[in-house]
Every structure is written in structure tokens, then in C-alpha cells.
Amino acid sequence: MKNPYHILPLVALALLIATTAGWLRLGWPIPISVNAGEHGAMMVGSFLGTLISLERAVVIKKRWAYLIPLLSGNSIFFFFAQLNVVAYVLLTAASLGYACMLYYLYQRHEERHMLVMIGGAVCWLIGNLLLVKSQLYPLAVSWWIGFLLLTIAGERLELSRFLPDSKFKSTSFLLAIAIFLLGLLFPFHGAGRMIFGSGLILVGIWLYRYDIARISIRKEGLTQFVAASLLCGYFWLLICGALCLLSDFYYDAVLHSFFIGFVFSMIFAHGPIILPGVLKLSAKPYHPIFYLWLFGLQLSLILRISGSLAGIYDLQRWGGLVNGLIIFAYLISIGTIAVRQNLKNKAASQLPKKILS
Template identity: 40%
Template sequence: MILIAAVMAGIARLGVPTPLQASILAAVHGPLMVCAFFGTVISLERAVALGGAWVYLAPAACALGGVALVVGLPPEAAALLFVCGSAVLVAASIEVIRRHLAAHTVTLLLAALCWLVGNLVWAFRAEGALPVAAWLGFLVITIAGERLELTRLLPRKRAALPMFLLAVGVVSAGCLMSFHMPDVGNRVFGLGLLLLALWLARYDIARHNVRQSGLTRFIAVCLLSGYGWLAFGGVLAALGGLEVGVPWRDAALHAVGLGFVVAMVFGHAPIILPAVARVRIAYHPAMYFPLVLLHLSLALRVASFAPALHGLHAASGVANAIALAVFGIVIGSRVSRAGGHPRQSPIRRQNAGPGRSE
């Protein structure tokens, strides 16, 4: 429900006729998508990995925050719920570090902290734009941390980890600077995104797995295509694309939010869903169709930012939503119930080795 509401709100922002409720939610499209939907999903994944009942307070609070926005409660109430959810995720990330101190677990904590700070600013700052850099930083750094973990499967050059830490540090610095110096902070944030995209393209295991076949290759294609959009979004952000009123702001936001993050969702869904929901997802080449539709429609959206192309821009946004729906249908058609295998967290599943990971 929350994802559908967020997508419909995004369509309404493009000026496409939508039901009245979607038009009302247009102003909170970002919080619905980042905090309510992705916040719930990421927190739930962390809760499954840890196994403690208290960790489930994070996805519960995020889901309730999304419901609060959908039913029309004041955004301040939802913001406080998102603050609670992100605070629990921070605590859960600290617990992960306590159990296993490593660069990737520290990175996941940093991502949660970016989200918490962004939510606090949104909840308690009287005026100002949404904390876009902090929210996007939460998603990007989380994904980067999870990808860093998998580089252990490859021989890694000595400079790889310092370069990763530098890129994540620049992204984080941009997030923090954006609260006090938005123009400079957002540009630094964009530079960090570009550095991180280059690191992922160079060191991620996907560049090796793309030579494989079946599901392994599909996941690698999702990841590598997403890294391209992350680099593009980083360049646009470094050129001032996250500033309100800039013509290519929509392109910068959605290059990262759709091109990168959603491509990561397409790639990781066949791994995360079986771990969380105890189902099997059988690979089929039809999985490529929504991925291609996503990238083509996003490319059209980016190219049609000029006011004279508003109709084409809106149509491409609708096509983005259709790509998400088609992916859900394709994945749903490939789901079957798992056997009696014990539930396994995504992190442990990925740690099983190349044959069972991306």
C-alpha cells in the first residue's frame, strides 16, 4: 500500500491526472518512498539478520509513519515515527558492529546515522527543504556497505578499502554540509556519489559475475547499470542539480533514486525475498523486460526536462511506474513456496559464497 501511494504521489507531481488522494500526497512523495517504504524494507532486513524482537520496532515505526502520511495525519507525526524508526535502526547497526566489527558494518551504521539526522532535521526544523542529500545518502551508503561485504570474495588491492572510505566519507560530509550550506553540501555530496560509483564499477563482484549466466548474470547487469546511473546522478548533483528550481533537479534525483536504487532493488529482490519471506524465486529471462523498461523510460525522463517537453516528461514518469509494476508481476509469477529450510538472513545468505550470491 505504501509503495503504491508513493508511486501515485510521484505521478501526481508530474501533473498527470490522478485520484484526489494521490494529488494530496504529492508533497510527501519523497518521505513516503525513502522513509516509509525503503526505511521499512531496510529495517526489516536488519531485523531478520539480527533476530531480536526489539529490532522489529524500526520497520513497525516506519510503516506506521507511512500509514500516517497516507491517511492524512500531519507530516510532523509521521516525521516523529520516522525518527523513532531510524533511531532503532542505529541501535541495531551498533549491535551488528558489536557482533562483527568490520568496514562494511561500520558503513551500515553511518548510513543509518545519515537517515536519523535527516529525519531529525525534517521533524524539528521549522522551515526549509526536505533533507534530500541525507535521505539519498542513507540509501546509497547502505547499498555500498552491503556491496563492500561481497568484495571479500575477490582479491582486493591494498588501495581499494581506503578509496572506498574516502568516497563514503565525501558522501557523508556532503550530507552534513547540506544542512548548513545547501549549495556547497549538495555539490560535495554529488562528488562523493561519483567517486562511489567509480569504486563500485571497479571493485564490485558484479563485473566478474556479468560473465556468468542465468540469475547471477541478471543481478550483475542490474548492479552495473545502476552504477552508471549513480555516476550520472553524481555529476548532475555536483553541478548543482539538487538545488530547488534547477531545471535538471528531477533528473539528478531520479538518476539516483530510480536509476541506481531501484536497479539495486531489481537485482537484490531475488536474494532478499527468499531470505525474508521463505519463498523461492525461479529465474526467467522475462526479468530483463522491466529492467530495460526502467532504464529506457528514465533516459527519456532525463532527456525531456525542458518545459516544452512536459508531456513527454510526464509520460516517461508514468512509464517508470509501469516498470515497477511489471517487475512486481514478473517476480510474483516466479515465486513458489520454499521447503522446510530455516529462515536465513540476507547477510548470511550472501556470505555463503559465489555460487549462492550475486
Template identity: 40%
Template sequence: MKNLIFIILPLALISMLLGLYVGFIRIGWAFPVSSRLPIPQHGILMIGSFLGTLISVERVAVLKTRWTWLVPILMVSSLFFIIFLQNLVAFGVLLIGSLGYCFISFQNYQTYKLRGDVLMIIGAAFQVIAFTVFIITHSYPMSFASWMLYLIFTIVGERLNLTRFLPVSKKSVIELYIWLGLILVSSFLYHFGLAVVVSISLWGIAQWLIRNDIALINIKKYGHFKFLGVALLSAYAWLIISGGLGLLKTDNPYIYDALLHSFFVGFVLTMILAHAPIIFPSLLQIRITPFHPFMYIWLLALHISLFLRVYGDVFQQYELRKLGGLLNGISFMGFLFTIAGIILTKKIIKSHE
């Protein structure tokens, strides 16, 4: 069944490429379009067909239950329904896939009994809520909080599992639970005066990760370990920026775009970049850890371009946010293609040895 990964991963990457392309058009680039291009579905392609598939397949790969592979298959199959403009079917398939992911998360906890797995179960539940809300409202802003909680609890759960190898005290873990509890409650009561608490909670989670995660340890090392440390710290910096953007009180319609992309691109996609040299070879069952200093160029380009986009959003400079959006996508694609190139080159070299 693990051979399915060679079908699922390419389809997930196609979802990403299509999502980026329609995102370029949405932000204002006059690229070729057709009536069948799913321009309104940029968000679903990225968070459902791409991220939903990537996260679920990573979880499924460590389990030995065959039926669990149905979950990433469902998530990535939404791509075909979106391409053929069967949007309601695509959303329904993603909802069913997210329900399956809940069962996988629970099974994962039963197998390994790690405390971070509990957080990932909570995150999985919020993915179900997000797709449910989106199907009912067809509104990204209405679904944003649930998707944010899904990714925060999933990412923090994974990081918490890794801290079991580090000297993290029980008091420190309790502190993390307090921050997560605060963001959980304040997100539900966001429009009832607790918006400030959401931002403070994001700052609290970010500083906890900076202090207790492996980032500060890895940054003192070399090669892909150092790259991991740098990428993690930059992701946590964007989580802090996301919190800051949430405090801005203005009638600027682009602030939502700035907050959305500082979180999803700055925090979430940077976390993918950080772990790509480890995750992709593991999923593909390749004993290669791809690293090249050129990867820093793409990481820097992603952050600079995101800063341009956010700056353009905050100060309503249309051309700047448009340029930043384009360079965001190019940077992320360039990084993934670089990883693929390094893996392929190393495999060729090994085959000739």
C-alpha cells in the same frame, strides 16, 4: 516473531503502491483523487514507509533479538498515519523508528564485526538527521543530502561486506574511504563552493564499485547471477549520471527532479531490483531463487523510462517527463509482481511434485 514479515512486507508494498500513485498525480496525470489522498507525501511514503521498512526488516531478520522487530513495525505503521492525514505523527514515528534502526545497526556491528557495518551505522545516523531536518523544515530539498548519504553509506556498506570474499586490497579499501570522506564533507559544504566535489565523489564511489564489486564477475555467469551483474552495473551507471546532473548550472527548476530521481530510482531502486530475487525469498524463508529472462524487460523499461524523465527534466519537455514518470512506476511494479508470480508458480510446482 519472524512471522511478522508476512504482515510487514505487504504493508511496505502498499506504501510503495500508494507512493507511486500520488507520485503519478504530482507529475501531472489526471488520475482519480480525493481530499484524503496524501499527495504531498510521495517522498515520505517511498523513502520512509517503503524503503525505511524494507532496509530495516532486512537487517532485523538476521538478528535474534525480538525487540528489534519494533523498528520495521514503527516504520511501516507510518503508512496508516499518512493515510489518515496525521502527518506529524507519521514523521515522528519514522524518526523514532530511525533511532531504533541506529541501535540495530550498532548491534549488527557488535555481532558480526564487519567493516561495512561501520559504514551502515553512519548511514543510519544520517537517516535520523534526514527525518529531523524534515520535521523541522518540511522541505525535501533541505533533507535530500542526508537521505542521499543514508542510502550511499548503507548500500556501500553492504557491498563492502560482500567484497570480503573478493581479492580487494587494503589500498583499494582506503581509496573507498577517501571517496566517502569527500562526499561527507562536500555535502555539508555544498552551498559553500563544494558542489563540484559532491559530483566527483559520486563518480569516485561509482567507479570503485564497478572495479571492486561482484558485478563484473557475475555478468560472465548465467541466470540470476548474470541478472544481478547487469542490474548492479546499470545502478552504478546512474550514480555516475547523478554526479553529472549535479554539475549543471542552470535556472531550470526541473534539474532538481532529474537529480533526485536519477539517484533514488536509477541507483537505489535498481539496487533493489538487483537483489530482489535473493532478498525476498530469504525474508519469506522460501528456498527458491526466482529468475526469468522477462525480468530483463522490466529492468530495461525502468532505465528507458527514467532516461525519458531525466531528458524531459533537463530540456523542460513536460509531456516527456510526465510519460517517463508513469513508466518508471509501472516498470518497478511490474518487476516486483513478476518476482512474486515466479515464486508463487515455483511453490505450486514444488507442492505437486
């Protein structure tokens, strides 16, 4: 296989099933039999792991690279069948393959941001190994956060290399990452929580200070939307770190401020660029309606986390429901606009040929 079109349906299916599982966990009476207890592993591994590894497989352009997102993507069927251990093993194999994939890319381009992303892949692998061994989410989830944080930080570091560099900029980035990683080595409900949260805050401050988003927010169109999404994500990363420092009872708020607030804001930012790239479309979709989905995501997440912190379960439930609906609406908008723009571009390129004929 050397075609992302066969894997994208797995990505979409994983998102659908993982989101439905999340709604069931919140108590919504959805008449579908889904393994609700595995919502986290499906969202991080079956969906995000497949999406991220597929993006890199497209860059490598080798048949073997596509086996990695296939492994993680097919885990969703075993989760659905409640064969959880088999799904865990598939995700573990995929995370090992993803680490090898990044090392292959690092050998071609020995750059610092690739080392950061390799660190993220290793975090994913460790989290999955802990889950296979113990089948306890609390042991794995901090490492999954490390996977996504280092992956995103590595990608933003890659883009920030076009900005002026300094010794302090490089040193502060490495220090922030090192503090975060140190926090992973201690139990979350203890010293690890404080170090972990401090690392999240320092990475968030670094991204806000040095990312190109602070410059591109002054532009227009898609560039400005991407910057707005990134800055929203950095805000939630700071909130997540602060919640870690405040109390170890804010576990649900910590998880969703990171995975929805930070990670999905990043997906909103990169979606109009990554999706056409994976589909090999020339168009980069943009429409002002994207802001409706972006701000809707932020407001619904505020509602959800406020309900979680205040113990108002109905607010948490409604916020979670709207979170998922907005994510689907946004992704459908991107796909629809990308296809329409691509068809228009093709029609425009063929017009001179029709006139000449």
C-alpha cells in the same frame, strides 16, 4: 511479533501510495486522495526504510527488531491521513531504532561494512530530524541520499570482501565515502553540491571497479541478471554525480537519477534474493522477462530525465508513469515466480513420500 508476513503488506502499501503520490505530482489525474506533497518521505521512509529494516530484522530474529519496520511502515497511514508531523516522528523513531539495530549487529560481527551501514542509518536519522524541525525537504533529502548510498555501498563492500584486497582498494573506498559525507555538511546549492557530486562519482567508480558484478556479468541466469542490474545502477550513480557538478538547476533530474536509476536498479538486483529470504522461501526466482522490466526501467528513466532537462513536461510525465508501472510489474513477476517455484519444490520433495506410501 516475530513474523515478516505481517509487515510485508505495509511495504507493498507504502510503495503503492508513494508511487501514486508521485504520479499525482506529475499531473496525472488519478481519482485517489493521496498526500502528493509527501511523495519523497513516503518513498524513502515508509517504503525503503521499512524494506531495509525488515531485511535486517529477519537476520537478527528478535521480536524487538520487528518493531522498527513496524514504526516506519505504519507512518504511511498518517501520511495518508495528512498527519504529516506524526508520520515524521514515526520515521525518526524508526531511523533511531534502525541505527541501534545495526550497532547490535556490529557488536556481533565487528566488520567494516557494518560501520558504513551504521553511517547510512545515522544519515537517515539526521535527515528525519531536520524534516521534523523544519518541515523543509531540501534540508533532509541529501541526508536521505546518504542513507541509501551508504547502505548499498556497505552491502556491496560486504560481498566484495571475497575478492582480492589491497591497501589502495580500502583507502580509495574510505576517501570516496569521506568526500561524499563532507558534501553533506555544506548547503547543496553551493560548495556542497560540487563536493557531494564528486563523492557520488567516486563511489560509483569504486563500485564499478571493485564490485563482483564485473565478474558475475559473464555468467548466466539469475547471477548475470543481478550483475546487469547492479551495473545499470552504478551508471546512474555516475550520471547523478555529473548532474550535480553541471548545475544546481537539475534538482529533479538529480533526485530521480539517484532514487530510481541507482536505488531501484539495486532493488531489481537484490529483489530475487531478498524477497524469498524475507518470506523464508527456498526458491530464488528468475525468468528472462526480468530483463524486459530492467531495460524498460532504464529507458523510461532516460525519457523522464531528458524531459526534465529539456523542459519537455510531457516526456517527464510519461517517463514517470512508466517508471512506476514497470516497478510494479517487476515485483509482481518476482512474487509470482517465487511462489510457483516454491510450490514445485515442495511437490517434488513430497513425491518420494507418496511413492513409498
